[in-house]
Structures are given as structure tokens and as C-alpha cells.
Amino acid sequence: MDAYTSNPALLANSELFRRYMGRRVRTVVKVGRFEGGNLYAQAPDGPQISIRQVVKNEEFTQFVEVIGVVEGENTLRSEVCTNFGDKFDLGQFNTLCQMANGAYQDIFM
Amino acid sequence: MYSDSGADGGSLFGGGGFMPSQSAGLNDNSFSPGGGSKKGGSQSSGLIPLTVKQLSSASQKPSDDNFYVDGQEVNNITLVGMVFNKEEKVTDVSFILDDFTGRIEVKKWIDGQDSEELVELRNIRNGIYVRIYGHLRSFQGKRNVVAFSVRPIKEFDEVTFHFVEAIYVHAFNMKTQGGLAGSRTPASTAVPYSGHPASSMTPNPSVNMRTNLANQYMAPASVPVGSNSVDECQRRVHALFDEPANLAIEQGLHVDDVARKMVGYSKQQVKDAIEFLVNEGFIYSTIDDDHFKSTNG
Structure with missing residues (x-):
């Protein structure tokens, strides 16, 4: 049964980082600036977060999904970044994060 | 094109699929050969949007290939996730679909003559998001999905949409099942068959x-x-x-x-x-x- 659950990533907005410290999460951000290997971006619920170890020279679209480990209240260490295009409803995604960690979390984790 | 087939197709299939008034043709074959083919029709469902987590915790009857999620018989499903470990063979393309709630093996048989389909499958690369429509089954004790269709996701709101839809169907089924149990079998409230009737009262x-x-x-x-x-x-x-x-x-x-x-x-x-x-x-x-x-x- 291991194959089914190996390495899951929890849907999270920045508010949930505190809850998932040290764990693998999945979020979508609006790309801001790129500085010294860190990507500064807007989390689905609004705050700025920094994402470490983003692979350089990667061409990002405006919205990027980041899968990574929570290192701090506003910091992620990136494992996988996926371009989510230039048109994405962050608000809707934020609502999903809330639902997936609230009343309906049993179908996600 | 993909956004059309994704969003509209998804809601079309999903909306029709899980509604109790619909039944899938496949059910009858797999569950009740012959007479009483209406049996289970009101409970089985067509195409259900799910998370892999739900698939892995789906219950299964012994000596039977049917799966149950939220009490619904599950045959045809739609999943959205990322492709890993893709392998192309002459007869099929298989990969691991990871929707970050879990991973499951997906296989798509290749109809050799259909070149359009092949081109589409070649475009499926490791690390991209896809939506699949397929059939859940168990093979040698391992659950996998035989896909009818594997399409790359082009508009990523579809990813959000899929999970919201999975939540909706889950909530819908939990609610109606509760409702149905009350309305369809009124006797059940009077007969303590479960052994602990009070449990249905707990919040x-x-x-x-x-x-x-x-x-x-x-x-x-x-x-x-x-x-x-x-x-x-x-x-x-x-x-x-x-x-x-x-x-x-x-x-x-x-x-x-x-x-x-x-x-x-x-x-x-x-x-x-x-x-x-x-x-x-x-x-x-x-x-x-x-x-x-x-x-x-």
C-alpha cells in the first residue's frame, strides 16, 4: 500500500505553513522577484513568501506551483516548481487550501 | 481546446456521473449479469472525480472487483495529477500519477492504428499535469487505473477545479447517503441492526x-x-x-x-x-x- 501514499504534499497557503513546519506542502504563488537563488512571491492568501533553492535559469510564468518543505512561517525550500501559466485564480486556490485542511481533509491526507 | 474538454467536459461528466439518477452501463456487466439489472443502478455512479487518497482507501468486497468510495460503487473515475516514470511500450503507455495525496499506476493501451492518439500520448512527459479518465481495477492485489484518455492540462485552474469537484462529490455523497438511508429504508431507524443505534445520532x-x-x-x-x-x-x-x-x-x-x-x-x-x-x-x-x-x- 506504500506506493499510494509515498511522499504526499499537503495543499497549503502561507497561513498553514506554521501548522506544517518541516513538512512537504504544495502551493501556488504569484511570482515576484528573483534574488540570490531565492524567489520572492505572493502566497495564495496574500503574504509575501520566499522560496529557497529555486533552480536558476528557469523561465517562470506569472503563476508557479511550488512543492517544497516548509522551513519557516514565510519560507519554503523548493523541490519542484511547475509553471501554472499567466492566468490562474489564486483566490479560488486559496479557498481550496482552506477546504482541504478543514472539513474535507480526509480525502486529501 | 483542452480547456473546453477539461472544464466543460469535467463538469458535464462529473455532474451527470455521480448523480444518483444516473447509472453506468459498465456496472451491469461487472456486477449483475442477467436479471435484476436495475439492481444497484440507483447507487452506482458513472464518472467520479476523486483523489488518489480516496482510491487507496476505497473499500473492496472480497472476491469481487468492485470498489466503493463514500458508499458509491466506483467504476469510471477522473483524476488530475503529475506524471512520473512514464514508460512507452509497443502496446501501452504506463506511468505513475501523483496527485500529491498519493500515487497510482496508470496504463493506457495503444490502439496501434490511431496515430493521433499516439501523438497525444507522446506529448505526455514526466512532470506535467494531466487529467485522466479511466477505469479503476485491481491487478495482482495492486490497484491501478486503465485510462481511456490522458490529456495534458493547459489551463491550471482545472487543477483547482478538479479538487473542488472531488470535494463536492464527496460532500454530496456523504449527504445523500445519509439522507437516503433515512428516507429509503424507514425501518432502519426503528431496528437497531447496527448494534449501536446511538452512533447515528452523534455529531x-x-x-x-x-x-x-x-x-x-x-x-x-x-x-x-x-x-x-x-x-x-x-x-x-x-x-x-x-x-x-x-x-x-x-x-x-x-x-x-x-x-x-x-x-x-x-x-x-x-x-x-x-x-x-x-x-x-x-x-x-x-x-x-x-x-x-x-x-x-
Whole structure:
């Protein structure tokens, strides 16, 4: 049964980082600036977060999904970044994060 | 194009699929060959949007290929996730789909002549998001999905949409199943068959869920006549006879076996129910007057 659950990533907005410290999460951000290997971006619920170890020279679209480990209240260490295009409803995604960690979390984790 | 097929197609299929009034043609083949083909129709569903987590925790009857999620029989499903470990062979393309709630193996058979399909599959690369439509099955004890369609996601709101839809269907099923259990089988509130009737009163959702699942586990072979004419005991006895494992027994079930499994009912109640079901033509006596078998077998 291991194959089914190996390495899951929890849907999270920045508010949930505190809850998932040290764990693998999945979020979508609006790309801001790129500085010294860190990507500064807007989390689905609004705050700025920094994402470490983003692979350089990667061409990002405006919205990027980041899968990574929570290192701090506003910091992620990136494992996988996926371009989510230039048109994405962050608000809707934020609502999903809330639902997936609230009343309906049993179908996600 | 993909956004059309994704968003509209998804809601079209999803909306139609999980609604209880719909039934999928496949169900009848896999579950009830022959008579009583309406059986389970109201409970089975067409195309259900799910998370891999739900698939991995889907319940399965012994000696039966059917899966149940939230008490719904699951045949055709749609998943959205990332592709890993893609392998192309002459006859098929397989990969691991990871939706970050879990991972599951997906296989798409290649119809050699259809080059358009091949081109589409070649475009599926590791690390991209896809939506798949497919059939859940179990092979050598491992669950996997045989896909009818694997399409790359181009508009990523579809990813959000898929999970919201999965939540919606989950919530819908939990709600209706609870509602149905009350309205379709009024007797169930009066008969403490579960052994702890108070559990259905508790506000704890997980307990409710378990109660519901227990109900549905008994219910999938619902009686093919108006439920009002069949009381709870009869319905449950009939469901027992319709369980695939019991259909497979040549001489059918002995009255005592049935009575033993019908916790909460007296032997006389069970006998009465059996007599009723015989008279209505749902079951018949086999090697002697104590053995009965479903006419659906």
C-alpha cells in the first residue's frame, strides 16, 4: 500500500505553513522577484513568501506551483516548481487550501 | 481546446456521473449479469472525480472487483495529477500519477492504428499535469487505473477545479447517503441492526461516515422493486443473497447461515423474509428446503 501514499504534499497557503513546519506542502504563488537563488512571491492568501533553492535559469510564468518543505512561517525550500501559466485564480486556490485542511481533509491526507 | 474538454467536459461528466439518477452501463456487466439489472443502478455512479487518497482507501468486497468510495460503487473515475516514470511500450503507455495525496499506476493501451492518439500520448512527459479518465481495477492485489484518455492540462485552474469537484462529490455523497438511508429504508431507524443505534445520532462526522458506509456496504444490491414494499429485514436478507461471494456458492445459503449473519434479527424474522423473497421470485430453494439462492446469480 506504500506506493499510494509515498511522499504526499499537503495543499497549503502561507497561513498553514506554521501548522506544517518541516513538512512537504504544495502551493501556488504569484511570482515576484528573483534574488540570490531565492524567489520572492505572493502566497495564495496574500503574504509575501520566499522560496529557497529555486533552480536558476528557469523561465517562470506569472503563476508557479511550488512543492517544497516548509522551513519557516514565510519560507519554503523548493523541490519542484511547475509553471501554472499567466492566468490562474489564486483566490479560488486559496479557498481550496482552506477546504482541504478543514472539513474535507480526509480525502486529501 | 483542452480547456473546453477539461472544464466543460469535467463538469458535464462529473455532474451527470455521480448523480444518483444516473447509472453506468459498465456496472451491469461487472456486477449483475442477467436479471435484476436495475439492481444497484440507483447507487452506482458513472464518472467520479476523486483523489488518489480516496482510491487507496476505497473499500473492496472480497472476491469481487468492485470498489466503493463514500458508499458509491466506483467504476469510471477522473483524476488530475503529475506524471512520473512514464514508460512507452509497443502496446501501452504506463506511468505513475501523483496527485500529491498519493500515487497510482496508470496504463493506457495503444490502439496501434490511431496515430493521433499516439501523438497525444507522446506529448505526455514526466512532470506535467494531466487529467485522466479511466477505469479503476485491481491487478495482482495492486490497484491501478486503465485510462481511456490522458490529456495534458493547459489551463491550471482545472487543477483547482478538479479538487473542488472531488470535494463536492464527496460532500454530496456523504449527504445523500445519509439522507437516503433515512428516507429509503424507514425501518432502519426503528431496528437497531447496527448494534449501536446511538452512533447515528452523534455529531462526530467520522462515526456518521462509518455508519453510512456500513449501510451502503449492505445496500449495493438494492432490491429491484419499490423499497416501500420491502422492509429492512427483507432488504438486507436479499442483499446478503446478492453478494457475489454468495452468488458463487452452488447450493446457495443455508437458513441458519443467513440467520447468523443477520445480527439483530430473530431466526423467525429471517425465515419470514426468506419466504417473502421466495414468493416474490428474488430467491429460490436449491438442494433442500433450507438452502436458497438469488435469482440474480
